[in-house]
Amino acid sequence: MKYPNKILLEEDEIPTQWYNIAADLSVPMPPPLHPGTREPATGEDFAPLFPKALIEQEMTTERFVDIPGEVLDVYKLWRPTPLFRARRLEKLLDTPAKIFYKYEGVSPAGSHKPNTAVPQVYYNAMEGVKKLTTETGAGQWGSSLAFACAQFGLECEVWQVAASYRAKPYRKTMMEIWGGKVHPSPSKVTEYGRGLLQQDEDHPGSLGIAISEAVSEAVSDDNTRYALGSVLNHVLMHQTIIGEEALLQMAKIGETPDILVGCTGGGSNFGGLAFPFMREKFKGKMYPTVRCVEPSACPTLTKGEYRYDFGDTAGMTPLMKMHTLGHNFIPEPIHAGGLRYHGMAPLVSHIYELGLVEAISIAQKECFAAGVMFAKTEGIVPAPEPTHAIAAAIREALNCKETGEEKTILTALCGHGHLDMSSYEKYLLGEMQDLDLDQNAIQEALEGVPVI
Amino acid sequence: MKYPNKILLEEDEIPTQWYNIAADLSVPMPPPLHPGTREPATGEDFAPLFPKALIEQEMTTERFVDIPGEVLDVYKLWRPTPLFRARRLEKLLDTPAKIFYKYEGVSPAGSHKPNTAVPQVYYNAMEGVKKLTTETGAGQWGSSLAFACAQFGLECEVWQVAASYRAKPYRKTMMEIWGGKVHPSPSKVTEYGRGLLQQDEDHPGSLGIAISEAVSEAVSDDNTRYALGSVLNHVLMHQTIIGEEALLQMAKIGETPDILVGCTGGGSNFGGLAFPFMREKFKGKMYPTVRCVEPSACPTLTKGEYRYDFGDTAGMTPLMKMHTLGHNFIPEPIHAGGLRYHGMAPLVSHIYELGLVEAISIAQKECFAAGVMFAKTEGIVPAPEPTHAIAAAIREALNCKETGEEKTILTALCGHGHLDMSSYEKYLLGEMQDLDLDQNAIQEALEGVPVI
Numbered sequence: 001m002k003y004p005n006k007i008l009l010e011e012d013e014i015p016t017q018w019y020n021i022a023a024d025l026s027v028p029m030p031p032p033l034h035p036g037t038r039e040p041a042t043g044e045d046f047a048p049l050f051p052k053a054l055i056e057q058e059m060t061t062e063r064f065v066d067i068p069g070e071v072l073d074v075y076k077l078w079r080p081t082p083l084f085r086a087r088r089l090e091k092l093l094d095t096p097a098k099i100f101y102k103y104e105g106v107s108p109a110g111s112h113k114p115n116t117a118v119p120q121v122y123y124n125a126m127e128g129v130k131k132l133t134t135e136t137g138a139g140q141w142g143s144s145l146a147f148a149c150a151q152f153g154l155e156c157e158v159w160q161v162a163a164s165y166r167a168k169p170y171r172k173t174m175m176e177i178w179g180g181k182v183h184p185s186p187s188k189v190t191e192y193g194r195g196l197l198q199q200d201e202d203h204p205g206s207l208g209i210a211i212s213e214a215v216s217e218a219v220s221d222d223n224t225r226y227a228l229g230s231v232l233n234h235v236l237m238h239q240t241i242i243g244e245e246a247l248l249q250m251a252k253i254g255e256t257p258d259i260l261v262g263c264t265g266g267g268s269n270f271g272g273l274a275f276p277f278m279r280e281k282f283k284g285k286m287y288p289t290v291r292c293v294e295p296s297a298c299p300t301l302t303k304g305e306y307r308y309d310f311g312d313t314a315g316m317t318p319l320m321k322m323h324t325l326g327h328n329f330i331p332e333p334i335h336a337g338g339l340r341y342h343g344m345a346p347l348v349s350h351i352y353e354l355g356l357v358e359a360i361s362i363a364q365k366e367c368f369a370a371g372v373m374f375a376k377t378e379g380i381v382p383a384p385e386p387t388h389a390i391a392a393a394i395r396e397a398l399n400c401k402e403t404g405e406e407k408t409i410l411t412a413l414c415g416h417g418h419l420d421m422s423s424y425e426k427y428l429l430g431e432m433q434d435l436d437l438d439q440n441a442i443q444e445a446l447e448g449v450p451v452i
Numbered sequence: 453m454k455y456p457n458k459i460l461l462e463e464d465e466i467p468t469q470w471y472n473i474a475a476d477l478s479v480p481m482p483p484p485l486h487p488g489t490r491e492p493a494t495g496e497d498f499a500p501l502f503p504k505a506l507i508e509q510e511m512t513t514e515r516f517v518d519i520p521g522e523v524l525d526v527y528k529l530w531r532p533t534p535l536f537r538a539r540r541l542e543k544l545l546d547t548p549a550k551i552f553y554k555y556e557g558v559s560p561a562g563s564h565k566p567n568t569a570v571p572q573v574y575y576n577a578m579e580g581v582k583k584l585t586t587e588t589g590a591g592q593w594g595s596s597l598a599f600a601c602a603q604f605g606l607e608c609e610v611w612q613v614a615a616s617y618r619a620k621p622y623r624k625t626m627m628e629i630w631g632g633k634v635h636p637s638p639s640k641v642t643e644y645g646r647g648l649l650q651q652d653e654d655h656p657g658s659l660g661i662a663i664s665e666a667v668s669e670a671v672s673d674d675n676t677r678y679a680l681g682s683v684l685n686h687v688l689m690h691q692t693i694i695g696e697e698a699l700l701q702m703a704k705i706g707e708t709p710d711i712l713v714g715c716t717g718g719g720s721n722f723g724g725l726a727f728p729f730m731r732e733k734f735k736g737k738m739y740p741t742v743r744c745v746e747p748s749a750c751p752t753l754t755k756g757e758y759r760y761d762f763g764d765t766a767g768m769t770p771l772m773k774m775h776t777l778g779h780n781f782i783p784e785p786i787h788a789g790g791l792r793y794h795g796m797a798p799l800v801s802h803i804y805e806l807g808l809v810e811a812i813s814i815a816q817k818e819c820f821a822a823g824v825m826f827a828k829t830e831g832i833v834p835a836p837e838p839t840h841a842i843a844a845a846i847r848e849a850l851n852c853k854e855t856g857e858e859k860t861i862l863t864a865l866c867g868h869g870h871l872d873m874s875s876y877e878k879y880l881l882g883e884m885q886d887l888d889l890d891q892n893a894i895q896e897a898l899e900g901v902p903v904i
Binding site for chain 2: 011151176378421
C-alpha cells in the first residue's frame, strides 16, 4: 500500500475520550498512602492539591473518560499531530524495518506536555482555582502549564530546578511570554527552599526539591492548587490522546506495530503512546512488544526497587508504590533533563511488574548520536529525552537488517530540541560523557525510603 | 461555512510548480549589471556563483517552473504546511475580521527558508558542486542551507554575522548538527574579513560583509558555489510554494483575502505568500490589498532610494536595481535579524514602483507586543521577523472593529521564535527600545552608491 510520509488526521477525527488502562488490568494497583498515617489516601487527602475532577480521574475505574469540549478547542491549536514514516532514516540504516514516529513537538510548548496541562488547567478553572504552582526540570512542563494557564486566565508559578534555570534561560523566557512567573529552585520563596540555600547558596536543585516547593506554596493558599506533569494516573490518562490518534493513523494505512518503544522519565510520554495499543493487544487485535527506554544514569525501572516512596524530596506528597531510586537520589546531570526523576509512574511500574512491558536503559552518547542521525535524515532536531527512544528504534532496525525481518517499529518523538542546543553542542565537541551510575548513591538514597 | 482551525492539505496536493511573477508584469525588470563593466550581466557573469539551472531560473520568462521530484520528496518532510484561522486572537481583539496565517515554522529549520535551500542544493548537486557557502544573519538561512546540504550530501560553510554568532549560539549548534561549518563574520578565513578584523577585532559584522566573505570563498574554488537566501528572483520563485498552497487552502474553505500582509527583509517570505495571490488578482479572480511591512529601523521600501546598488558591502556582486539604504548602511541592532538588510529584492522593489503593492514600517516594541499577544492566544511564539506582519494584521483587525467591516486578513507566520528568546526577554524586562533611524547615516551610506 502506497501512503505518504505524514499520516494526518482532520480536526474532527480527534478522539473525544481518554483511555484509562487501569480498568483493563487484572490486578488492581496498590493505593497511594497518606504520608502521615500511611493508611490508603482518600480523595480528601488530595483536596488541598488538586481539584475534585482530577482526583476523581486519578481514582476512576471507568475505561474511558470524555474530553471536555473546551479542552478539545485548545487541543485543536495543534492536534491532531502528524504520524511520520521515517523513510529517510530507514534508507540510511539500510533496514527492511519500517519506522514510524508520532511527533508531539508541534505543540506550542514543543512537547507532549500540553496534552495534560490543558485539561488540568481547565478543571481547576471550572472549580474556581485562581493560581497553579508546579515544578519543572528541563522546562518543558513549566512552559506547557504556563501556556495552558494563559488559555483559561489562571496565574502560573513555576519552580525550575536551579541548574536548569541557569543553563536554559530560553525556557524561562518562554514561560514568561505566556505569563508564567518563574523561580529557581531551591528558592527564597519557601521555607524549605530557604533552608537548602542556607546550606548551599549555589544549590543545583532537583525535581524532588522543586516539587516540595511548589506543593508547599499550593497548600498555603485556598485559591491555589498544584499541578504535576507526569507520574500520576490522570496525567498518563490525558496523554493517551497520543496513542489513540496513532491507532487511527496506523489503521488508515493498514499497518500494525510489531514493537513500540518509548522513552520513560516519569512515564507519561510512554504511557500516552503505549496504553491504547496495549488495550488492542489485550483484545487480541495486535501483538506488539512494548518497551520502555530509560537513561542508564537514572534507571528507575531497570535498577530501582519497587516499593512505596515519596514523590518529592521533602516527603510532603502521598507515598506511592513505584520503581524508585529513593526520593533523596540526585541523578547525574545528564542532558535529558526530563528523564531525571527518582521514581517511575506507579501505573507504569505496576504494568512492568505484571510483565506487560519490557525495559532497557541506554547511555547518553548513543542517544545523542541517534539524535544527530535522525536530524540529518528526517530533519527534526529531537529533544534529548526522545533520543533514547530513537536510539532504541535504531537498535531494533539494525537487528532487522541482520535478521531480514520487516518489523514495524513505532515510537513517539515527544518533543523538539530547539531549546536544548547547548547539550548537542557538548556532544558535537566531544565533551559529553556517559555517566556511570553510582550504585552506592542508590543504595544510600534507598536507605532513606520508609519501610512499609 | 463551518471549517476547522487548521486547514490542511495532503501530501499529494502539494503544488508541483513554482510561479514566476515576472512573466505577468507589463513592464520588464531592469537587468542586473556587471560590477566591473556596468553592462547588463550575462548568465556567464553569474557562473562562478551559481549553477546553470539556477541562473536560468533567475532569468526565465516562463510563468511556471516544474519542481523536481527529488525536491518534492524533501519538501514532504514538512510540507504542505498548515493554514490556521486565528480564532482565539480574533476573539481577544473582539474584531469582526477573520485572520488567517500560513505557518512555515513547522519546517526542520523553523522557517520558510528551506523552501529555497532544498532546490538550490539540489541543482548544485546535479551539476557536481561539492560545497556551498553562504552568509546568515539571525541564523535561519544558514541552518536551512545546512539542513538541505545534509539531504544531498554537500558540504556547507556559513559566515554568520559576528554579533549574531555571539548572541545566538543555539543557531550555530543547529547548523553543526546538520553538518554545517560556521564562522563568525568578519572571519580570519578571507582576506576581506582579515582586513576588517585588523581595523576592529570585535567587529560586529553585517549581512553585506558576510555575503562578501561567502562569495569570495565560493569564487576561489571550482567545486564550490554560493547560495543566497533571499533577494534574487529564483529565491522568491521557490518561495511561491507558500502562496500556492495557501490559495488551495483558502479555496477549500471558500474564503478569499481582502488584504495580505507580509514582513519584508530581503523579500522572499513576502513574495512567496503574495505573488500567487497577485496572479489571481491580475486575472480578476480576487482583489486583495497587498502590503509589505518592514521595521522602522531598516525601512528600505519606505525610506530607501530606488537605484542600482551592490548586494554586498565589498561591492563584489552584480549591481541590482532595488530599494536600498546604501550597501554601506549598517542597520541598528534591532531584534528582527532577518529584516536587517540594506536592500530589498529587485522584484519586490519593481512591483512596488509599479504601484502593485503598498508598504508600511512598524517599530519593534509594537511588534513584540503583537508577538506576545499572539503567543498567549494562538500558542505559537513567533520569530521577531513575522511579528511585524502580525502587528500589521492586528492594526487592520482593530480598524475593522471600528468600522464594522468583516475583512479577511491573510498573513504568513514565516517562523517560530524558539531560538530568539533573548529578544523576548529584553522586551519583557522593558529593556527594548524603538531605535530612531539616523537619516544622516542613510544619506552618508547612499553617497557611497555608484551613480548609474
